[in-house]
Amino acid sequence: xxxxxxxxxxxxxxxxxxxxxxxxxxxxxxxTNSVAYAEGLRIGDRILSVDGEPVKNWNEFAIRLSLxxxxxxxxxxxxxxxxxxxxxxxxxIGVLSLDGVWPVNFCDVGGVVPGSSAEKAGxxxxxxxxxxxxxxxxxxxxxxxxxxxxxDATVGAVVLRRGARVDVLVTPEYSEEVGRxxxxxxxxxxxxxxxxxxxxxPGSQIRSHATAIIRxxxxxxxxxxxxxxxxxxxxxxxxxxxxxxAVSQSIMIAIWFTCFINVNLAILNLLPIPILDGxxxxxxxxxxxxxRPVHTRVVNMLSxxxxxxFIAVFVFLTYRDAARLGFSRFFKRAPAAERVEEPxxxxxxxx
Numbered sequence: 001x002x003x004x005x006x007x008x009x010x011x012x013x014x015x016x017x018x019x020x021x022x023x024x025x026x027x028x029x030x031x032t033n034s035v036a037y038a039e040g041l042r043i044g045d046r047i048l049s050v051d052g053e054p055v056k057n058w059n060e061f062a063i064r065l066s067l068x069x070x071x072x073x074x075x076x077x078x079x080x081x082x083x084x085x086x087x088x089x090x091x092x093i094g095v096l097s098l099d100g101v102w103p104v105n106f107c108d109v110g111g112v113v114p115g116s117s118a119e120k121a122g123x124x125x126x127x128x129x130x131x132x133x134x135x136x137x138x139x140x141x142x143x144x145x146x147x148x149x150x151x152d153a154t155v156g157a158v159v160l161r162r163g164a165r166v167d168v169l170v171t172p173e174y175s176e177e178v179g180r181x182x183x184x185x186x187x188x189x190x191x192x193x194x195x196x197x198x199x200x201x202p203g204s205q206i207r208s209h210a211t212a213i214i215r216x217x218x219x220x221x222x223x224x225x226x227x228x229x230x231x232x233x234x235x236x237x238x239x240x241x242x243x244x245x246a247v248s249q250s251i252m253i254a255i256w257f258t259c260f261i262n263v264n265l266a267i268l269n270l271l272p273i274p275i276l277d278g279x280x281x282x283x284x285x286x287x288x289x290x291x292r293p294v295h296t297r298v299v300n301m302l303s304x305x306x307x308x309x310f311i312a313v314f315v316f317l318t319y320r321d322a323a324r325l326g327f328s329r330f331f332k333r334a335p336a337a338e339r340v341e342e343p344x345x346x347x348x349x350x351x
Contacts, residue, residue, distance in 0.1 A: 004209075004262035007255050008202035016252035018198030019191040020104040021058035027101060028139030034100025039084050041101065042077065043138050049074040058103040059204050066096050102141045108188040109159075116184020121168040123159060123185060130165075131158035140187050144180075147172045151181035192249065205256070209263035217267075235317025238324075274302040275310060 020028070025047040030037045049055060050064040051072050065071060065088055073084045088096040107129040112119045123129075130137055132146045133155040154171045172181035200208075216233070220226055234242075239261060246254040270278040279302075287293045 001262065001266045004206065004259045004266065005202060007259035007262070008205040011205060011252060011256050011259065012199050012202050014252060015197040015199045016256055017192050017194045017250055018196040019193065020106065021191070022198040022200060023057060023193070023196055024104065025055050025058050025061045026104045026138070028104035029102040029141035029145070031100030034098075036084075036086055036098055036101045039086060040077075040082075041075065041084065041086075043142060045075050045077045047073055048076055048081065059200065059208070062097065063204065063207070065098060068096060071098075102139055105139045106188075106191045106193075107137050107140050107143050108191070109185045110188030111186040113182075113184035113186070116182070117170045117173060118184040121157075121170045121183075122166075123157075123168060123170075123183075124161070125188075127159040127161050127166070129157055129159050129185070131156075133157070147183055148180045192253070194250075205259060206263060209260045210267060212260070213264045213267050217271075233317065235314060235321050237318055237321035241321070274299070274306045279303075279306070 020026075027041060027043055027045045027047070029043055030041050047055060047061055050061060051068065052074075053064065055061045055064060068088055070085065070087050073086060075082055075084055086098060089099040091097045091099075109118075109123060109125055109127045109129065111125050112123055129143060132143055133150055135142075135146060137143050137146075150172050151174055152171065154169055157168050157170055159166050159168060170183045172183050174180070175182050220230065243254060243257060246257040269276050270281070272278045272282045274283075283294050283299065
């Protein structure tokens with residue numbers, strides 16, 4: 001954690017290519033079933049302040065919301081400014097936020113499903129989808145919604161490929177497995193804008209990294225989300241692959257990713273599992289409460305069991321990563337202009 005804090009300060013001092021949530025506090029998507037939508041919040045609206053305190057970007061906005069049960073937002077929409085009162089709700093990791101409201105993000109293509117409409121249209125990994133059915137895109141969530149609305153219809157889309165606009169035609173097809181229409185692209189989740197350098201505060205970086213791993217851990221013990229969460233976990237090969245990609249994009253992104261890995265490992269190490277530090281803490285707490293140590297045989301038995309389980313998981317993740325990535329792809333360096341050759345442990349929802 002000490003190293004993570006140092007790296008976070010390094011990123012803060014030098015700066016790194018930014019993400020949309022670091023640049024502004026614009027709304028990327030609003031669920032039509034949410035209270036926020038009923039109160040008039042729409043895609044593209046910009047949040048200026050929370051309870052009278054100005055916010056510069058979405059990260060600051062999220063931090064302010066996490067401390068409020070109800071909030072008063074000053075919102076700019078269509079050149080006009082108005083005030084909206086909204087309740088906050090706890091999200092999947094227990095943090096207060098606005099239900100059904102998402103920030104702006106990029107619709108970058110990390111992969112294309114073979115045989116899909118996107119592949120037939122010529123969409124490629126590295127493309128950024130900027131328009132769909134004559135609608136400018138603000139987020140992946142918006143694109144997913146628009147694709148579902150255009151089920152079985154052939155519509156136009158615009159992608160950016162190495163800076164050039166390319167027009168394509170796609171036909172969203174309904175998927176019984178997913179329960180909505182898809183065109184067959186897998187998103188890259190690494191929102192990077194090389195034209196804008198950001199200087200995120202060390203605290204916001206550590207908080208964001210910690211939130212990511214806590215969200216995964218909670219999903220693992222949630223029946224409906226456990227399978228998807230398990231598929232998104234990577235082992236040593238995946239970590240190296242991501243680091244290889246990060247270095248190929250920017251040294252500062254690599255430093256930021258190293259900070260992310262450190263925070264993740266620190267939290268995982270505190271899980272109450274024998275052989276991890278968290279397990280030792282549990283044993284120590286038992287001894288402190290009962291005034292006698294855990295029996296040596298129990299400690300040895302639990303340690304041996306979890307040691308072999310840990311090795312088994314390690315081997316399984318390594319095998320799955322190798323099968324998923326392939327060595328040729330792992331060592332292939334992507335041109336910086338394409339920005340998305342990175343391997344994804346688990347692609348986001350497919351539109």
